[in-house]
Amino acid sequence: MLMTITLYDLAGAEDDRRFSPYCWRIKMALAHKSLPVKEVPWRFTEKEAIGFTEQGRVPVIVDDGNGGKAIWDSWAIAEYLDEAYPEKLLFTEQSGKAATYFLKCWVERIVHPGVVKQVLVDIYNHLHEKDKDYFRTSREKVFGMGLEDVVAPADEILPEFRASLAPMRAVFERFDFLGGDSPAFADHIAFGPFAWARAISARKLLEEEDPIYAWRERMLDLYDGYARLSPGYDT
Amino acid sequence: MLMTITLYDLAGAEDDRRFSPYCWRIKMALAHKSLPVKEVPWRFTEKEAIGFTEQGRVPVIVDDGNGGKAIWDSWAIAEYLDEAYPEKLLFTEQSGKAATYFLKCWVERIVHPGVVKQVLVDIYNHLHEKDKDYFRTSREKVFGMGLEDVVAPADEILPEFRASLAPMRAVFERFDFLGGDSPAFADHIAFGPFAWARAISARKLLEEEDPIYAWRERMLDLYDGYARLSPGYDT
Structure with missing residues (x-):
């Protein structure tokens, strides 16, 4: 079974209107690596949905392929992705x-x-x-x-x-x-x-x-x- | 015998007053690599002294350790140095x-x-x-x-x-x-x-x-x- 990465991604009025520049970094990075992703639309006021990170900002990823490990902060996520999935590197x-x-x-x-x-x-x-x-x-x-x-x-x-x-x-x-x-x-x-x-x-x-x-x-x-x-x- | 790199380095009124920011890059890069250097003070109007490069700007290096190869443009020099002398890299x-x-x-x-x-x-x-x-x-x-x-x-x-x-x-x-x-x-x-x-x-x-x-x-x-x-x- 293919394990999926869940991305909490800032959304606007419509579920598919995604605009956070920080989330876009990670959306592009995940696409770069061709990793299977489930994008969850998230709104500013849904702090409790990412409460497990003990902070209030997206992007947040949860990696089912790694025991449900949660990572937040776009730079930390990019470093994590290169470490966990060293194909198609983000930093070469x-x-x-x-x-x-x-x-x-x-x-x-x-x-x-x-x-x-x-x-x-x-x-x-x-x-x-x-x-x-x-x-x-x-x-x-x-x-x-x-x-x-x-x-x-x-x-x-x-x-x-x-x-x-x-x-x-x-x-x-x-x-x-x-x-x-x-x-x-x-x-x-x-x-x-x-x-x-x-x-x-x-x-x-x-x-x-x-x-x-x-x-x-x-x-x-x-x-x-x-x-x-x-x-x-x-x- | 230790082969030397000659650096044509922009100088002011005094021979040892060196001020070009582009030359400083290379002076620091050469020091970084602990390479033996002969710094030649050069003035703007001494175009003929670097005429062998068919251009009129410093830094220019001449590498005796490599058959007197001449390189100019600070970026090209840095790339050359890492290639020719791959210890203490400038780009890691x-x-x-x-x-x-x-x-x-x-x-x-x-x-x-x-x-x-x-x-x-x-x-x-x-x-x-x-x-x-x-x-x-x-x-x-x-x-x-x-x-x-x-x-x-x-x-x-x-x-x-x-x-x-x-x-x-x-x-x-x-x-x-x-x-x-x-x-x-x-x-x-x-x-x-x-x-x-x-x-x-x-x-x-x-x-x-x-x-x-x-x-x-x-x-x-x-x-x-x-x-x-x-x-x-x-x-």
């Missing part, structure tokens, strides 16, 4: 590399521009004489304005810059590094803009109580303090 | 999973709020009667305002919403899926908010020429059109 070597590529795209599109708007003139001031004309001309063409006009005052841009780092900050609630429990290329990528700013600017990009500050300290300590030994401003 | 199973966790944090902090500000009233309108009071009360408490006041007019929020997806869009210049060449849990996570909006709202979140639109179509086609068969608005 290739997908992990592609996710690091996503992180790279985020760093280049969010963090790099946020740093540039703060340190562009500092870069110029620290350049070798023979590079200064080239740098000013090429960058002013890219930005369509003078280097000095690109840079925003700290009180204007810092709150926005720090807020833009929220997705990265959230990782540190769970892991010490972007690579997980130990550093990986994801950390090297994200450390890049901070090493960049450190080399040429005295501006204090991060507050000391920011988990990203603590991570940056860990990065500076890595490899016998390799990055910390490089000339720069410690802010 | 664990780091890939953590990078997917970063993507999850980004989706929840950027995409979910961007969708909510557009469809909150649509959700309410599609709820089962027994959920409506609970939903209005709990959400209005979270937002500190009426549901109707959270939702922004399309012309006000859509340009900003679409722009906020830039890091994800950039992945599709290289890969068909966020999981790489095939779908993975990263795709299920990012598809969540689009499946959510589709189920309850007629608002056209994506333009048809957007690479994210094409990806969403691929996601709707997966698993024999599983998600497409679910009730919703096709926009």
Whole structure:
């Protein structure tokens, strides 16, 4: 007999109108693995129906193939599914590399521009004489304005810059590094803009109580303090 | 004899002031692998020094241990290093999973709020009667305002919403899926908010020429059109 996984899935007015983004993750993950599923429509107010989990949110799965084991929280469910049903993995070597590529795209599109708007003139001031004309001309063409006009005052841009780092900050609630429990290329990528700013600017990009500050300290300590030994401003 | 990797590394006025975020990635990656490196200070205007690469940017590495092979582009260098020197990997199973966790944090902090500000009233309108009071009360408490006041007019929020997806869009210049060449849990996570909006709202979140639109179509086609068969608005 084929054992079934029961999924409690948020539903709207009609039983088949399913809209929770967290449930959709798991619906797609279960379809990905071609696992037999019984989807139970569940409404916000039906807390007692999932009372056995001692929490009030879906997705919740109950796996009959595993003694009726109940799992909730979409991330935990995905990890469970790969462990219990290791075919058609949700996390593969290739997908992990592609996710690091996503992180790279985020760093280049969010963090790099946020740093540039703060340190562009500092870069110029620290350049070798023979590079200064080239740098000013090429960058002013890219930005369509003078280097000095690109840079925003700290009180204007810092709150926005720090807020833009929220997705990265959230990782540190769970892991010490972007690579997980130990550093990986994801950390090297994200450390890049901070090493960049450190080399040429005295501006204090991060507050000391920011988990990203603590991570940056860990990065500076890595490899016998390799990055910390490089000339720069410690802010 | 220990073979050395030569790294052309952007320098400032002083030879040891190194500031390129792209070079820092590779400096940290080389340190991570404890590989012997000769760092050559390089300036923007020294294009001829890396002329053998037929392009004008650093980082560039030349690997004496591999017949003087030259590699440039920081991502390509990282991939090369893991292939040629597979100890202390830059991309591990664990780091890939953590990078997917970063993507999850980004989706929840950027995409979910961007969708909510557009469809909150649509959700309410599609709820089962027994959920409506609970939903209005709990959400209005979270937002500190009426549901109707959270939702922004399309012309006000859509340009900003679409722009906020830039890091994800950039992945599709290289890969068909966020999981790489095939779908993975990263795709299920990012598809969540689009499946959510589709189920309850007629608002056209994506333009048809957007690479994210094409990806969403691929996601709707997966698993024999599983998600497409679910009730919703096709926009």
